[in-house]
Amino acid sequence: MKKILLVVAVVALYILHQDIWFWRSSYLVFGFIPIGLFYQGMFSVAAALLMWLLVTFAWPSHLEKEVEKANPGEDEAR
Amino acid sequence: MIPAIVVFLYLATVLYIGIFAFRRARGREEAEDYFLASRSLGPFVFLFSLFGTNMTAFAILGSSGHAFSNGIVTFGLMASSSGLVIPLTIFLIGTRIWALGKKYGFMTPVQMFRDRWECSHIGTVIFAVQAVLLIPYIIIGIMGGGTTLNTISGELVPFWFGGAIVAMVVMSYVFFGGMRGTAWVNTFQTVLFLCFGAIALIVIGVGMGGFRSAAQALQASPMSSLLTRERISPYYFFSYTFIPLSAIAFPHILIFCLTARKMNQFRKTVIFYPLCILAIWLPCVFLGVMANRVTDVPEIRQKQEARRVLATQGRTMEPEARDHLREESAGDDVIMILLKRYAPLWLAGLLGAGIMAAVMASDSQILALSTMFTEDVFAFYGGKTRFGETVQVQTGRIFIILITLFAYAVALRAPETIFELAIQYAFSGYASLSPLLVAALFWRGSTKWGALAVAVWTALAVAAVAVLQEIVPAPAPGPATILWAPGGVEVLSRTPGGTAVFGFMPVVPMVLISALLMIVVSLMTKKPAASTVAKYFGGQNR
Numbered sequence: 001m002k003k004i005l006l007v008v009a010v011v012a013l014y015i016l017h018q019d020i021w022f023w024r025s026s027y028l029v030f031g032f033i034p035i036g037l038f039y040q041g042m043f044s045v046a047a048a049l050l051m052w053l054l055v056t057f058a059w060p061s062h063l064e065k066e067v068e069k070a071n072p073g074e075d076e077a078r
Numbered sequence: 079m080i081p082a083i084v085v086f087l088y089l090a091t092v093l094y095i096g097i098f099a100f101r102r103a104r105g106r107e108e109a110e111d112y113f114l115a116s117r118s119l120g121p122f123v124f125l126f127s128l129f130g131t132n133m134t135a136f137a138i139l140g141s142s143g144h145a146f147s148n149g150i151v152t153f154g155l156m157a158s159s160s161g162l163v164i165p166l167t168i169f170l171i172g173t174r175i176w177a178l179g180k181k182y183g184f185m186t187p188v189q190m191f192r193d194r195w196e197c198s199h200i201g202t203v204i205f206a207v208q209a210v211l212l213i214p215y216i217i218i219g220i221m222g223g224g225t226t227l228n229t230i231s232g233e234l235v236p237f238w239f240g241g242a243i244v245a246m247v248v249m250s251y252v253f254f255g256g257m258r259g260t261a262w263v264n265t266f267q268t269v270l271f272l273c274f275g276a277i278a279l280i281v282i283g284v285g286m287g288g289f290r291s292a293a294q295a296l297q298a299s300p301m302s303s304l305l306t307r308e309r310i311s312p313y314y315f316f317s318y319t320f321i322p323l324s325a326i327a328f329p330h331i332l333i334f335c336l337t338a339r340k341m342n343q344f345r346k347t348v349i350f351y352p353l354c355i356l357a358i359w360l361p362c363v364f365l366g367v368m369a370n371r372v373t374d375v376p377e378i379r380q381k382q383e384a385r386r387v388l389a390t391q392g393r394t395m396e397p398e399a400r401d402h403l404r405e406e407s408a409g410d411d412v413i414m415i416l417l418k419r420y421a422p423l424w425l426a427g428l429l430g431a432g433i434m435a436a437v438m439a440s441d442s443q444i445l446a447l448s449t450m451f452t453e454d455v456f457a458f459y460g461g462k463t464r465f466g467e468t469v470q471v472q473t474g475r476i477f478i479i480l481i482t483l484f485a486y487a488v489a490l491r492a493p494e495t496i497f498e499l500a501i502q503y504a505f506s507g508y509a510s511l512s513p514l515l516v517a518a519l520f521w522r523g524s525t526k527w528g529a530l531a532v533a534v535w536t537a538l539a540v541a542a543v544a545v546l547q548e549i550v551p552a553p554a555p556g557p558a559t560i561l562w563a564p565g566g567v568e569v570l571s572r573t574p575g576g577t578a579v580f581g582f583m584p585v586v587p588m589v590l591i592s593a594l595l596m597i598v599v600s601l602m603t604k605k606p607a608a609s610t611v612a613k614y615f616g617g618q619n620r
Contacts, residue, residue, distance in 0.1 A: 018312065
């Protein structure tokens with residue numbers, strides 16, 4: 001269920017990137033940032049939050065275990 | 079001249095860092111140490127150098143130049159879509175590549191493909207396609223260096239000389255420092271650019287009398303469409319989201335994924351990547367748009383006049399005259415012009431050094447090509463066994479010299495703007511190669527023949543787009559030239575910025591057909607041995 005929700009979040013964010021609703025608006029947020037640019041800036045912050053969710057809830061820890069199994073004691077050797 | 083001196087001092091610092099890395103590694107002429115820094119990079123260096131590797135002249139000069147001509151759409155086109163797609167691919171593919179590299183000792187993507195699909199010469203074909211597509215990326219760095227030094231020195235340093243200096247410096251620290259030197263330099267450069275980018279924004283903003291008045295004046299002027307996305311179609315905007323797929327397919331990024339000491343180091347990189355993109359691209363795009371208000375600078379006025387003539391009279395002009403105007407209106411140097419106009423001389427130098435930092439990201443590509451050549455060709459065809467590992471590293475170093483000289487020679491002749499050159503060839507081609515990675519890592523049923531089909535298709539498609547754009551000149555801004563429209567459906571057209579297929583950029587059909595070829599050809603051909611598949615997926619082949 002957790003993975004499905006994360007996939008849905010990725011797809012939703014991808015769709016939200018196509019913000020056709022601000023396509024022709026030159027409205028200035030705070031009097032100087034064009035709304036289209038402001039929206040896409042906020043989109044980048046949302047992308048970082050999504051990445052945090054992925055890293056927290058879908059981290060491929062099995063890969064780390066496989067590497068540790070293949071190279072036992074590597075960290076100590078360094 | 080003072081700014082140019084500051085930039086030269088910066089170049090000397092970068093050179094020192096590269097040589098310092100060389101000294102640290104002296105006496106260890108091992109391929110893994112030279113090409114991958116012994117897979118030992120820490121979290122801070124890994125994040126900033128991986129990000130810095132992607133910040134080329136294209137990101138800084140190309141983005142502000144594109145924004146100068148097309149408006150705020152530039153940020154949504156490449157930056158924010160990259161902020162989603164690139165960390166996602168690093169999370170899904172980069173971590174897996176790192177684990178395979180640790181387990182089986184791979185140093186290049188082709189080594190993994192050869193093992194995964196039990197192939198030899200098909201791997202060489204993939205190497206050749208990757209190498210040919212990587213060279214434009216290296217050229218961008220040299221062109222960006224030439225443009226930056228030329229502008230910052232008030233044209234005292236000619237383009238050819240500026241490009242030569244940048245090529246020389248990059249070649250030297252890659253030659254001596256290998257991956258360790260490159261990663262340290264990239265980290266230094268990224269930190270420098272993040273700091274100076276913020277300073278540049280403030281200084282230029284204050285110089286312009288505040289962005290509020292500039293933005294509102296622009297909103298009230300005939301150029302108000304630059305504050306919207308009117309100049310780009312939604313199809314084109316959507317197409318661009320395919321371009322960031324190229325990042326993970328670039329060999330220098332994949333090879334870089336192998337340098338992390340622990341997989342945990344990917345966590346911070348994945349989370350902070352979109353924020354780093356925001357921090358660098360947003361100011362560049364915003365300043366590029368705002369540069370249109372700096373009409374007291376003759377260079378800006380000339381560019382705007384060239385743009386106006388192109389838009390109003392371009393249709394009736396000869397293609398050569400149009401190309402000339404297009405070059406004249408290109409805004410690759412607007413950031414530098416703004417710095418010259420608003421920053422004090424010493425600060426312009428420091429900020430120029432910051433821009434130089436981003437421009438010089440071609441180091442990783444040069445090193446990646448060298449790694450690929452020595453591992454995928456020299457070592458694979460017996461060179462390492464015959465001559466030993468020390469000769470292998472020396473061969474890599476000679477290759478670095480040759481490839482830099484070649485890229486420099488091409489950079490002197492390349493007529494396209496930095497942005498167009500990057501997008502049209504390297505990015506689309508690598509995006510088209512991305513199904514190779516997805517298939518190798520996530521699909522048991524993929525085969526070497528599917529991989530060959532993807533590589534050949536990518537090479538043909540990139541060549542076809544290049545030839546088409548060479549034969550059919552770009553039209554003036556406005557409606558595209560329709561080349562093929564059976565039954566009234568516009569299939570192929572030549573646009574002012576490139577080529578369109580059903581209204582989309584070529585990268586869309588290139589990626590989709592690549593994926594389709596991988597599936598269809600793999601289904602029709604023999605799978606690798608069950609033991610090989612089990613090595614990658616565990617259990618039995620299904």
